[in-house]
Structures are given as C-alpha cells and as structure tokens.
Amino acid sequence: MDKKLPVAILGATGLVGQRLTELLANHPWFEISALAASDNSVGKKYSDAANWHLPSALPDSIRSMIVQPCEPRFDAAMIFSALPSEVAGEIEENFANAGYMVSSNASNHRMDVDVPLVIPEVNSDHLDLIRVQQARRKSAKRGAIICNPNCSTIHLVLALKPLADQFGLKRVMVTTMQALSGAGYPGVAALDTLDNVMPYIKGEEPKLETEPCKLLGKLEDDRIVDAKIRISAACNRVTTRDGHLETVSVELEQKSNLDQIRQSMIQFTSVPQALKLPTAPDHPIIVRDEPDRPQPYLDRDVEKGMASVVGRLRECSVLDYKFVVLGHNTIRGAAGGTLLNAELLVAKNFI
Ligand SMILES: NC(=O)c1ccc[n+]([C@@H]2O[C@H](COP(=O)([O-])OP(=O)(O)OC[C@H]3O[C@@H](n4cnc5c(N)ncnc54)[C@H](OP(=O)(O)O)[C@@H]3O)[C@@H](O)[C@H]2O)c1
Numbered sequence: 001m002d003k004k005l006p007v008a009i010l011g012a013t014g015l016v017g018q019r020l021t022e023l024l025a026n027h028p029w030f031e032i033s034a035l036a037a038s039d040n041s042v043g044k045k046y047s048d049a050a051n052w053h054l055p056s057a058l059p060d061s062i063r064s065m066i067v068q069p070c071e072p073r074f075d076a077a078m079i080f081s082a083l084p085s086e087v088a089g090e091i092e093e094n095f096a097n098a099g100y101m102v103s104s105n106a107s108n109h110r111m112d113v114d115v116p117l118v119i120p121e122v123n124s125d126h127l128d129l130i131r132v133q134q135a136r137r138k139s140a141k142r143g144a145i146i147c148n149p150n151c152s153t154i155h156l157v158l159a160l161k162p163l164a165d166q167f168g169l170k171r172v173m174v175t176t177m178q179a180l181s182g183a184g185y186p187g188v189a190a191l192d193t194l195d196n197v198m199p200y201i202k203g204e205e206p207k208l209e210t211e212p213c214k215l216l217g218k219l220e221d222d223r224i225v226d227a228k229i230r231i232s233a234a235c236n237r238v239t240t241r242d243g244h245l246e247t248v249s250v251e252l253e254q255k256s257n258l259d260q261i262r263q264s265m266i267q268f269t270s271v272p273q274a275l276k277l278p279t280a281p282d283h284p285i286i287v288r289d290e291p292d293r294p295q296p297y298l299d300r301d302v303e304k305g306m307a308s309v310v311g312r313l314r315e316c317s318v319l320d321y322k323f324v325v326l327g328h329n330t331i332r333g334a335a336g337g338t339l340l341n342a343e344l345l346v347a348k349n350f351i
Pocket of ligand 1: 010011012013014015016017036037038039040041042049070081082083084085087088105106107150151181182183184185186329330333334
C-alpha cells in the first residue's frame, strides 16, 4: 500500500476506543484522521478528554487532536465505532448512508439480516452480504455496516469453529466469567464488585445463544441460514480486570476422541493467516495442557491479545466434551476484532 488509509474512531475516549487508538498508532495500512465522542468531549484535546486507562503511553500522534462530534463529515476510508448501544444504532446508520464503511463493536445491527456479523477466521465469506446491504439500502452508496460479535461470543466461536467444521455441533452449554472492563468505564460500581460475583449481565445471554448460530451459518443467495445449534448460556461478572473466561460443554454430531478434538484446535488456521493480515495472530487458538490454565492474568495477552486460549479439554459426562476458553475482551473481543475485520475488508477490495 503506497499511502495509509485515513480512519476515524467514534467513541474514541472509551475503553474500546482507547484500545483502537493503541492498535492503530503504528498500523501499516491505516492512520487515524479523526477522533469523535460525546458532547462532554467535543472540542477538547484528546489527552484532556480521554481518561487514559492503558499501561502503554497515549500515542503522541493523537495527543493534541481535537475530539469531534459523531457526524459523517470526516476524511476517512473507514469508521471504527466504539459507541454504546444506546446511541450507536442511528449514528452508524448515518455514517453508512453517507457512504462510509463502518466497522462496529456495538450490538445494534449484529442480527440485521443484511449486516455481516464477522470473525475473519470463521466466516469471511459473509462479507458478501455487504453487496446485499448496499443494494437494499439504496442510499448507502459505497457505505455499509459490518459488525463484530459480542466479546464472549468471539472467543466461544473461535474455539467452536474447528469442532463445527470437523465433527458438527449439536448442543453447547457455556458459563462465562467476564472481566470488569467488559462493562466499559466507569462500568460496575466498586462496592458491587468487591467480595462479590454478579450472576447477571444485562442482555448478554441472548447474544451468546444467538450470535454463534449466525456466525456458523451459511450464506445462501442473499441471506444467512443459521446453524442449527442449541446453546444455553449463563453469564457472570467477576473482578478480573481484562479477559473473559468461559467453561464450555459440547455435544457433537460425529463422535470423536480427545486427541482429534485437541488437534483440530491446534491446527486451526484460516483466511486472516493465509492473507497475512497485519493484526492476525499466527495461531488463533492456543491449547494449554497444564491442568490449571488458561488463567486471565497469565494468558489473556498471548498473541497480543488476538488469540483464544483453550485448556482443561476433557470428557463430559452429560454432553460429549468440555473445556475452558479464555480471551481478551477489549482486544480480540472488541478493538482488535473490528481492526481485523477492517483489514479483511481492504484485502477483499471492499474499500
Ligand atoms: N468493553 C468491552 O470489553 C467491549 C467488548 C465488546 C464490545 N463492546 C462494545 O463496544 C462499545 C464501547 O464500549 P466501551 O466499553 O468502550 O464503552 P465506554 O468505555 O463507556 O465508552 C463509550 C464511548 O462512547 C462515547 N459516547 C457515549 N455517549 C455518546 C453519545 N451520545 N454520542 C457520542 N459518543 C458517545 C463516550 O464518549 P465520552 O467520553 O465523551 O462520554 C466514549 O467515548 C459498546 O457498544 C460495547 O458494548 C465493549
């Protein structure tokens, strides 16, 4: 690429927006041309508006940028949306209708029939829904919305993908232990979290029960035919800072054995690895054999936070097999996921 593509971030001051600025600071294909957030931040320097939460230093290149309103007037080839769902739906549509390609973290449009919900290793072919979206929403010009799944869904489905491909999936039980950063900033009140586990995260369980069926579904003509998998999810908020841990039991269509399951995960690579996309992990699934791994503190940053780490693979006396999967929620589960989607869009000439 001769010249980097200008990109803008909506919700740039939030937890996911900050991760995006970090990942984009030295990106080989993209450079940040605009940062946008709410009226509380508009007109301020980014360094004054963002309450910086990351261990890395705030990138010098954006420190003095003035935060702008979320209006479709940017010099940008790609819009990253890290807006809360309360406002994301309409703002993202405004950008798409004005001709911008929007790579979203928000849940609003994930299940729209003409919006691709994409994990590049799982269903890169679903990007073809963009043409359906552009034809259907006539005002869209070259613009469109593509979505990243829920942060727990991403790591669940990355782990399930080789099993679905090689053995077929019938039923899945998943229980999540989700980090505090998943609730954004300031998120859950400290007094509710100390010495506690919250056994409820608003709206989370339906996402885990429906999004995997779209992701593992097949694109037929101009629609996705959902995979017929029954999923039961239970979601909990725990007091880790970053990294969602999930315990998973699966029932397969074809009986297998532990070694075949393990090998299917270890050997799994896909389109982003073949295309050598800049943010793609070399190994999307890491399998740990120690009895007490993965752990959020030790394993969330493997492959720069872009891999899912599986461990405790064993037989299940109710379904067939069970395992633990861990993944970084604000990197692969959010900012890094939308960035990989954007790289895929470029590689597949949608931009
Ligand atoms: N955190 C995660 O692990 C995670 C994972 C996957 C997906 N997501 C999704 O990613 C999105 C962002 O999450 P987050 O955790 O980064 O949230 P956050 O920390 O609360 O940040 C929200 C951002 O949106 C901006 N904003 C709020 N209201 C706005 C408005 N009316 N108009 C324009 N901008 C507005 C805020 O700007 P100000 O600073 O100016 O208020 C801030 O930049 C959400 O949809 C969330 O569900 C989050």
